Amino acid sequence: MGCAGLSLAVHMIRSGKFSNKKILLIDKEKKEKNDRTWCFWETGKGAFEEVVYRRWDNAWFHADHFSELLDLSPYQYKMIRGIDYYTFCLDIIKAETGFDIVYAPVEEFQHHQDSASVRAGGVTYQANFIFNSILLDLPQVRNGKYYLLQHFKGWIIETENDCFTPDEATLMDFRPSQEYGTTFVYVMPFSPKSALVEYTLFSTSLLSEEKYTAGLNEYLSAYLNISQYKVVEEEFGIIPMTNHRFKTSEGRIINLGTAGGQTKASSGYTYRFIQKNSVNIVESLIKYGDPFHIKNRGKKRFDWYDSVLLNILNYKKLEGSFIFRQLFKKNRPEVILKFLDNETSIAEEFRLLNTLPQWPFMKAGVAEFFK
């Protein structure tokens, strides 16, 4: 009942083709906390437009010696609060007679010839298919693969004075110190007096609690000129940035979300990939009676681009802040966002990659190609 499980359930219900099925949802916890916010970009209305909390047409990009307010059209940058998404999806699901919900910890999965089973809270359930979004074991990352972490601490703050321009978000601000790895802050303003400010790093290890707090404080005072504020909500997250290939299925157990490899290795963005995957699974179920006919799964060249960037970041061949600055300085935001969505054409990718330093990218590209 996280992002991917609820998305799939809602897409199934909306298709109207599963009303004769019995579907069980299992989660270890009731989804009653605002445990995360999802930011993503899309054109037009999305599948969960009803719960979009804020949207922005313009966003700043900052790095040393380069600052620009980007016009994101035809995309909008959107934000969904976890709690709104959970409540919205569960209301739709609870109104369906074919769905049951069990709150219990999942202990084990098993796949059989024509079915799969899951043990949760000591009870075993058997089904035609299981859609799993739980990483029961951390992946064993083999030699030649990278496993960086995107880790972040965010505060929703309220200020006494007007400090924010509500229709201008900050997508990435690389001006803070880069001493602990690729570091940026993003700012999502809700009103002139309130915003989500998130201190984010791409690196191999986590920081101590105080360092995230110091990073946030430093940013608020040095770049936003804010000294008086109240923290009203806090979030902390770790997203794997890895070119490890997560299993997409094992027999009749189909892995979803981060556990199914839906997190983009070079950016950590997952939400939009989850939504696209749900649409594909539902289409496959309706057309073929199974979830295995997924189109677009193999746009292999995007995996390669991701590996190349991870290679460069991992071996510190170039600074992440420098790479993103080049991208945003020399390309239209529309093309960058499309590229990060794995949706560009080869011609667009060629032009975009040409704006990056060629020698380190070529060397990393060849190394990753032959792995």
Ligand SMILES: Cc1cc2nc3c(=O)[nH]c(=O)nc-3n(C[C@H](O)[C@H](O)[C@H](O)COP(=O)(O)OP(=O)(O)OC[C@H]3O[C@@H](n4cnc5c(N)ncnc54)[C@H](O)[C@@H]3O)c2cc1C
């Ligand atoms: C704080 C945070 C912020 C993020 N922000 C963004 C963002 O802005 N944009 C973006 O694209 N991505 C973002 N991500 C990455 C990604 O989109 C989210 O992690 C997303 O929730 C992944 O969806 P999921 O379904 O794979 O996993 P989850 O949403 O984590 O769902 C997994 C579910 O499994 C349940 N579960 C876990 N273990 C067990 C068990 N043993 N038994 C039973 N149930 C269990 C959990 O309770 C949870 O409900 C963020 C991640 C975090 C952690």
